[in-house]
Amino acid sequence: MGRTTMSARRVVGAATAAALALGASACGGSGDGAKASGGFTYWSMWRADEPQAKVLKAAIDDFTAATGAKVNITWAGRDIAKKIGPAIAANQAPDLWDESDDKVYGTTAAADQALDLSPVLQLQVPGEDFPVSQVLPAKYFDMLPKDPSGSNHYVIPYEIVTNAMFYNAADPAIAAAMPSPPTDWAGLLKVCDALKAAGKACIASEGEDPWSNALYFDYLLNGAGVNVSQLAADKSGATWDAPAVLTAAQQVEQLVKGGHLIEGYDATKYPTQETNWASGKAAFYMDGNYVTAEVAKQVPAGWKMASMLPPTAKTPDANLIGFASPKRAKNAAAAQKFIAFFLQKKHLAGISTTALNLTPRADIPAPAELADVQKALDAPAVRLGFDGVSGSWLPKVLNENYLDLWHGKTTAAQFVAKCKADQVSYWQTQG
Amino acid sequence: MATTIDDPLRTGAPRGRSAPASRAGVGPLERQRRRMFWPFTAPALTVYAVLFIAPVGYALWTSLYKWDGMGAMDWRGPQNYILLFRDPRFRTSLVNTLELMVIGGTITFVLSFALTLVLREMRARLFARSVLFFPSLVNGMVFGIAAGFLFSPTGPVNQALKLFGVTTPPKWLSTDNLLPMVLGTLVWTATGYYTSIIMAAVDQIPDYLYEAAELDGAGPFQRFRHITLPCAWDVIAVCAVLWTVSSVKIFELILLYGGSTNAYPPVSSWNTAVYVYTEAFPQGTVPRLGTATAAAMASLVMVTLITVVLRRLLRREPVEY
Numbered sequence A: 001m002g003r004t005t006m007s008a009r010r011v012v013g014a015a016t017a018a019a020l021a022l023g024a025s026a027c028g029g030s031g032d033g034a035k036a037s038g039g040f041t042y043w044s045m046w047r048a049d050e051p052q053a054k055v056l057k058a059a060i061d062d063f064t065a066a067t068g069a070k071v072n073i074t075w076a077g078r079d080i081a082k083k084i085g086p087a088i089a090a091n092q093a094p095d096l097w098d099e100s101d102d103k104v105y106g107t108t109a110a111a112d113q114a115l116d117l118s119p120v121l122q123l124q125v126p127g128e129d130f131p132v133s134q135v136l137p138a139k140y141f142d143m144l145p146k147d148p149s150g151s152n153h154y155v156i157p158y159e160i161v162t163n164a165m166f167y168n169a170a171d172p173a174i175a176a177a178m179p180s181p182p183t184d185w186a187g188l189l190k191v192c193d194a195l196k197a198a199g200k201a202c203i204a205s206e207g208e209d210p211w212s213n214a215l216y217f218d219y220l221l222n223g224a225g226v227n228v229s230q231l232a233a234d235k236s237g238a239t240w241d242a243p244a245v246l247t248a249a250q251q252v253e254q255l256v257k258g259g260h261l262i263e264g265y266d267a268t269k270y271p272t273q274e275t276n277w278a279s280g281k282a283a284f285y286m287d288g289n290y291v292t293a294e295v296a297k298q299v300p301a302g303w304k305m306a307s308m309l310p311p312t313a314k315t316p317d318a319n320l321i322g323f324a325s326p327k328r329a330k331n332a333a334a335a336q337k338f339i340a341f342f343l344q345k346k347h348l349a350g351i352s353t354t355a356l357n358l359t360p361r362a363d364i365p366a367p368a369e370l371a372d373v374q375k376a377l378d379a380p381a382v383r384l385g386f387d388g389v390s391g392s393w394l395p396k397v398l399n400e401n402y403l404d405l406w407h408g409k410t411t412a413a414q415f416v417a418k419c420k421a422d423q424v425s426y427w428q429t430q431g
Numbered sequence B: 001m002a003t004t005i006d007d008p009l010r011t012g013a014p015r016g017r018s019a020p021a022s023r024a025g026v027g028p029l030e031r032q033r034r035r036m037f038w039p040f041t042a043p044a045l046t047v048y049a050v051l052f053i054a055p056v057g058y059a060l061w062t063s064l065y066k067w068d069g070m071g072a073m074d075w076r077g078p079q080n081y082i083l084l085f086r087d088p089r090f091r092t093s094l095v096n097t098l099e100l101m102v103i104g105g106t107i108t109f110v111l112s113f114a115l116t117l118v119l120r121e122m123r124a125r126l127f128a129r130s131v132l133f134f135p136s137l138v139n140g141m142v143f144g145i146a147a148g149f150l151f152s153p154t155g156p157v158n159q160a161l162k163l164f165g166v167t168t169p170p171k172w173l174s175t176d177n178l179l180p181m182v183l184g185t186l187v188w189t190a191t192g193y194y195t196s197i198i199m200a201a202v203d204q205i206p207d208y209l210y211e212a213a214e215l216d217g218a219g220p221f222q223r224f225r226h227i228t229l230p231c232a233w234d235v236i237a238v239c240a241v242l243w244t245v246s247s248v249k250i251f252e253l254i255l256l257y258g259g260s261t262n263a264y265p266p267v268s269s270w271n272t273a274v275y276v277y278t279e280a281f282p283q284g285t286v287p288r289l290g291t292a293t294a295a296a297m298a299s300l301v302m303v304t305l306i307t308v309v310l311r312r313l314l315r316r317e318p319v320e321y
Helices: A002-029 A051-067 A080-089 A101-107 A118-122 A172-177 A185-197 A210-223 A228-233 A243-257 A272-278 A332-342 A345-353 A368-377 A393-406 A412-428 B002-006 B028-062 B079-086 B088-121 B125-137 B140-150 B156-163 B175-202 B207-215 B220-231 B233-248 B252-258 B272-280 B289-314
Strands: A040-044 A071-075 A096-100 A156-161 A163-168 A201-204 A282-288 A305-308 A319-324
Touching: A040 A051, A040 A080, A040 A332, A051 A071, A051 A332, A051 A345, A080 A096, A080 A101, A096 A101, A096 A332, A101 A319, A118 A332, A156 A345, A163 A368, A172 A185, A172 A282, A185 A201, A185 A243, A201 A272, A210 A228, A210 A243, A210 A282, A210 A393, A228 A393, A243 A393, A243 A412, A272 A282, A305 A368, A319 A332, A332 A345, A393 A412, B028 B289, B079 B088, B079 B289, B088 B125, B088 B175, B088 B220, B088 B233, B088 B272, B088 B289, B125 B175, B140 B156, B140 B175, B140 B252, B175 B220, B175 B233, B175 B252, B207 B220, B220 B233, B233 B289, B252 B272, B272 B289
Parallel strands: A040 A071, A040 A096, A201 A282
Antiparallel strands: A096 A319, A156 A319, A163 A282, A163 A305
């Protein structure tokens, strides 16, 4: 009995201790708050070792030196998009964060939780004679969906990403097959035939990835004047019956049936085919422009990176990577001052020279590998990839059906019929 | 609490009187045990309630609303559940979850039994067991990443098959083979795990039972059927429940085998866990936490029902030995 008494005491004691510990840790969780005095908190989508982080860090150090404002930085990495919503809900969000426009829109702006940053456009770029609105082309904002408050200035871009077909302009086989970029789809098929005759695959494709492969379809629809977002929004699915849609699907089918996709593309995983392309086994590879940095160390000496849009495409697509602020940001003004500060040519140029990416400023030259892409982006208008279609439409309606078409399992007509049917049932379950 | 326990009255109480036994014939030991029940179980119950019941209750509550996790919650009632079951994609996810559970479970346990049969009789069985157990130590991520290299058309697996004269191997990594590949990896990792647990129980079975059976002329299979299986039944039943519960939570394997850097796995390969994930973290739009939690609740109910039925089916009188 004595032992029982002892252990009973211990248990009660332990339980009390545990309860106290739980209580203490619960208290420890709350209370953050950014500092005032011109400082602000910043959560970045970059990890500290990424080149973009280095460019940003240098600018922040410069900003602190120039203004005395302290910036509390967290290099959060890409998980930031999953953390920002809960942080806003718990009132622990930073004053400034960055991500691609679709993530900013999806996680905050669509729920009316993103601050309208149009005041930034009126701010003077430090050390330069014009306001932000003059260095950032309006077309990048015009393509964005509006948030419930009617703003499309919830993200201020410092890096631009676009998608295109990349190739090695110094490859003699490609130069022979394509003296000049084709202007229509038949022209592209002719290039592919010539490459095939020369023993080179036309297109390298990661067959598992619906997104990059469907970009051909996306660009074809764009060329035919079909807006993918409107196509997806049609609850009756009738838009799928438009002849232009079937034609685009048939054009994709021609690539598949013509044997223009690299052998084994439907039985590999990323980055097998990207590697094959970088070693010259296929001519073209469709991807975001970051691919040039990805393969920079793999490509043989003498590789001359060039790019083109699929023929017939009218408007290049673009994605923005930029700054955003939650509506509840406590030090929004300080954060906005920094945005204008970072957009100075001397700082923003680092995105091109150090991070080897594109910037929104027309007066900052693109890295050499991206010269063609930059030229495409100089078009008067740009659009979001897939016209900004969002939500579960891609995974639930388009992606798998498209992969079936891309793998040659279905015909263009079957693909269109299946998408139409799946779209109808998709909208019935969206509530 | 402690003072009540130390109450000296208990020993000092006059014997023979009926008053202390007022609690209807409960002995002092039993009374002591009853008193200790709450102090002992309360901490566990508290932890259970805080970490398990409360989140489930919260999820249930959320599943009745339309909510993006930040703004106001719109009351939807049972609407989320109705839409969910109308969604053919969710029904496919349920079927896939059940397929992984039933087919994967059957193969895993058949293999585990076969291995038990062999391992009990073989030499160096401890070594063999460690080898079998090893795959379950490795994170599923590693398989997903290694598969891209191992199973590529010119990868080691096909090279090895070529040595055996297989010239047209299957397209291992094609989207059609996604679920079979996930299933294969699952079985491979789980078999060693469950074999180890079952073998631990088998080791406790006295040798003389096997020797007696052998003398009676029972072959290895009969010894397994009449000795190993009944004597290790309790452990096997627990393993079956563990499998059921864990198979519902498979997530990263599907994501790794089927997902690309830009997209979710093909929708026909989703299980309920992936479905919940895609609803909670959709691309380019706000989370649909209402449907996400409704889907999670539906799969919780499903696994609870299956576990209860399984426990009933597997219930046997324990064999004493």
